[in-house]
Amino acid sequence: AQKITQTQPGMFVQEKEAVTLDCTYDTSDPSYGLFWYKQPSSGEMIFLIYQGSYDQQNATEGRYSLNFQKARKSANLVISASQLGDSAMYFCAMRESLSGYSTLTFGKGTMLLVSP
């Protein structure tokens, strides 16, 4: 089974509007971390935001917020007031600790295009 599922291959949004990128995950580990990364066309991987499984509040970082619904195992990224520079691939990822150490497992990504 897929550990991280991103069901939207592509999303379009107009500048200044908000957009939600979906992410669901699958784990039996009670302690895990959820991460979002941005990959612009230049190719680098940029860390955006983190949510811990025990965090009571949704994470926020500037225009990014994470809509964390633990019972539904979803961790959607919300980008408010989209900018042209937000056009990029966005990856949801998870770290678990079942094996005593943890690597990062990625979803397939969502391509976001912001239009003027």
Add this chain to the structure above:
Amino acid sequence: NAGVMQNPRHLVRRRGQEARLRCSPMKGHSHVYWYRQLPEEGLKFMVYLQKENIIDESGMPKERFSAEFPKEGPSILRIQQVVRGDSAAYFCASSPPTGTHSPLHFGNGTRLTVT
């Protein structure tokens, strides 16, 4: 504070040659991870190393691929006798020795092209 440094940024090899990809982690990070990204796909885990130890190589192809992180110097991902299917972006990431709460910090990647 330098980030994760990968070199070369681009690497072209003919089929059958060897490719050596280098990664220097962020200062203070002792854990290194290698990922591969095929065109229009997400990142796939290859190997996780600490200094002088391979912790998890479950994502590494069984043949031709090897990785090391010596006591001194960068981590090296080595691909012997490259084939066209090895063409991909290879990312290195590092983290401090903590659990699930720390993000991995990625280098800019090495784009390998096999001709």
